[in-house]
Amino acid sequence: MWEYSDKVFEYFKNPKNMGEIENPDGRAEVGSESCGDLMLLTLRIDKATDTIKDVKFKTFGCASAIASASVLTELAIGKTIDEALKITNNDIIRELGGLPNAKIHCSVMGQEAIEAAVNNYRGIETVIHEHEEGTVICNCFGITDKTIEKAVREHNITTVDEITRYTKAGGACQSCHLDIQDIIDKLNNE
Amino acid sequence: MKNLIYVDNNATTRVDDKVMEAMLPFFTELYGNPSSMYPFALCSKAPIDKAREQVAKFINAERSDEIIFTGCGTESDNMAILGALKAKPDKKHFITSSVEHQAIHILNHSLEKMGYRVSRISVNEEGLLNLDELRNEICDDTALISLMWSNNETGVIFPIEEAAAIAAEKGIPFHTDAVQAAGKVEIDVQKTGVDLLSISGHKIHAPKGVGALYVKRGTRLRPFLIGGHQEHGRRAGTENVPGIVGFGKACELAGEFIEDEVNRVGALRDKLESEILKRIPDTSIVGSREFRTPNTTNIIFKYVEGEAILLMMADEGICASSGSACTSGSPEPSHVLSAMKVPIGVAHSAIRFSLSRYNTDEDVEFIINHLPPVIERLREMSPLGSNRR
Numbered sequence: 001m002w003e004y005s006d007k008v009f010e011y012f013k014n015p016k017n018m019g020e021i022e023n024p025d026g027r028a029e030v031g032s033e034s035c036g037d038l039m040l041l042t043l044r045i046d047k048a049t050d051t052i053k054d055v056k057f058k059t060f061g062c063a064s065a066i067a068s069a070s071v072l073t074e075l076a077i078g079k080t081i082d083e084a085l086k087i088t089n090n091d092i093i094r095e096l097g098g099l100p101n102a103k104i105h106c107s108v109m110g111q112e113a114i115e116a117a118v119n120n121y122r123g124i125e126t127v128i129h130e131h132e133e134g135t136v137i138c139n140c141f142g143i144t145d146k147t148i149e150k151a152v153r154e155h156n157i158t159t160v161d162e163i164t165r166y167t168k169a170g171g172a173c174q175s176c177h178l179d180i181q182d183i184i185d186k187l188n189n190e
Numbered sequence: 191m192k193n194l195i196y197v198d199n200n201a202t203t204r205v206d207d208k209v210m211e212a213m214l215p216f217f218t219e220l221y222g223n224p225s226s227m228y229p230f231a232l233c234s235k236a237p238i239d240k241a242r243e244q245v246a247k248f249i250n251a252e253r254s255d256e257i258i259f260t261g262c263g264t265e266s267d268n269m270a271i272l273g274a275l276k277a278k279p280d281k282k283h284f285i286t287s288s289v290e291h292q293a294i295h296i297l298n299h300s301l302e303k304m305g306y307r308v309s310r311i312s313v314n315e316e317g318l319l320n321l322d323e324l325r326n327e328i329c330d331d332t333a334l335i336s337l338m339w340s341n342n343e344t345g346v347i348f349p350i351e352e353a354a355a356i357a358a359e360k361g362i363p364f365h366t367d368a369v370q371a372a373g374k375v376e377i378d379v380q381k382t383g384v385d386l387l388s389i390s391g392h393k394i395h396a397p398k399g400v401g402a403l404y405v406k407r408g409t410r411l412r413p414f415l416i417g418g419h420q421e422h423g424r425r426a427g428t429e430n431v432p433g434i435v436g437f438g439k440a441c442e443l444a445g446e447f448i449e450d451e452v453n454r455v456g457a458l459r460d461k462l463e464s465e466i467l468k469r470i471p472d473t474s475i476v477g478s479r480e481f482r483t484p485n486t487t488n489i490i491f492k493y494v495e496g497e498a499i500l501l502m503m504a505d506e507g508i509c510a511s512s513g514s515a516c517t518s519g520s521p522e523p524s525h526v527l528s529a530m531k532v533p534i535g536v537a538h539s540a541i542r543f544s545l546s547r548y549n550t551d552e553d554v555e556f557i558i559n560h561l562p563p564v565i566e567r568l569r570e571m572s573p574l575g576s577n578r579r
């Protein structure tokens with residue numbers, strides 16, 4: 001059982017701003033059903049001031065994905081779009097009173113969603129962070145073995161710390177450190 | 191705490207009161223080490239022999255000394271596989287299935303690192319084993335075949351008697367992980383002809399921390415835990431006397447309850463399943479309904495994610511389980527459902543309900559009344575499904 005904060009439970013059970021705005025000014029869908037997390041974010045924007053008047057979300061995902069989305073909407077309402085783009089996943093984690101390490105990716109999805117929705121309003125295409133090829137090694141940041149292998153080869157890496165600096169992998173809960181070391185050792189022995 | 195509706199019995203079970211009662215003296219009164227040299231120690235040795243008899247009878251082993259007590263089902267599986275492979279150092283091929291429990295599924299990775307070739311026999315969309323593939327994979331280098339009796343996530347039962355016969359014909363030792371089958375289907379090691387069989391205490395109303403491995407007389411097996419002479423030198427370590435006594439009692443009771451399990455619990459499961467399918471749209475059953483343990487159902491609730499369902503249900507006091515622990519947004523929720531070709535998106539929406547002798551008709555009524563609003567609420571939150579624009 002995950003040790004969720006009371007706030008995560010509260011937002012999960014009683015999410016704020018759940019739904020979908022008709023004919024939204026900005027719209028984004030991030031994540032995917034096959035990854036178990038999918039979030040739809042719709043924005044109502046006052047065009048004269050570029051201020052976010054209303055935000056609604058719909059999420060297919062776990063409790064922390066729903067809670068992260070709810071918190072994101074509250075953080076975004078009332079902000080100008082430039083201010084909204086400064087919302088980070090750490091802001092979401094802080095509002096939730098923390099997230100288990102294995103669930104940090106839920107807050108990352110929130111940050112990606114607001115960025116993509118604002119881009120949509122501005123008519124900019126968002127480069128979607130597709131899941132890369134390979135097996136996910138670092139669950140917190142969703143980093144695959146392929147990414148780690150590439151970093152090892154390109155930078156002649158020998159330690160887990162270096163991998164974390166270059167790719168973020170292993171930077172949160174650390175449970176993947178042995179797997180990362182295995183990859184480093186394997187490549188360095190080749 | 192509000193009323194608890196526990197339908198996660200494939201995860202663990204409540205200890206039966208009679209099991210508890212049988213164990214109690216061995217904590218505070220008869221606490222001697224069975225290996226010690228005084229009569230007081232004998233008081234804890236004889237009960238182990240009795241428990242061994244009870245386990246042997248439960249699985250119809252010919253002799254009680256074919257039973258080795260272990261610390262858990264995982265240890266039994268590891269001991270069987272590593273022990274049997276070590277006994278045949280010249281052979282480097284291991285055959286298993288693509289849907290085994292982690293105790294074997296993850297062990298396979300280690301075996302491959304150790305230089306073994308592992309064949310994972312596929313299953314069809316109903317989770318049923320491809321026996322032809324099993325026949326074709328066997329070669330001169332095959333050291334061992336291990337196939338689970340019934341699946342922990344879906345309850346689907348493999349044709350163990352047929353598979354064991356195929357192995358026997360080629361002279362290959364055969365192991366089965368019967369942890370999820372014990373107490374739910376009749377287990378007869380002589381009739382099925384298996385050489386090695388794993389069972390676990392806490393799945394059949396004994397406490398956690400005790401399991402057993404059946405080793406047919408004459409089966410070559412190297413010890414796994416090395417140390418003292420316990421368990422006839424086959425499993426070192428001071429015996430978990432209370433646990434073993436409880437396990438023996440639980441096996442005796444499981445034998446008595448098997449009819450209840452098949453009939454009454456089976457009927458409750460059927461009712462739960464059919465009412466959920468009837469009351470909640472866009473739901474479906476995972477796995478064969480014909481070849482399945484009577485207590486298990488795995489149901490897909492489209493458009494909503496498993497963990498969210500579990501937590502909403504937990505709020506109502508209902509304890510069930512999902513195939514996936516969503517940790518990563520990693521695209522492989524459950525190797526079992528993936529092997530059954532359940533689309534990965536949908537596999538995130540699977541919930542397992544597993545019943546036991548302690549479940550009642552009221553439990554089932556409660557679930558079928560309280561679950562529909564939970565699913566409806568989560569579907570309102572979901573961008574998928576009928577309200578998708």
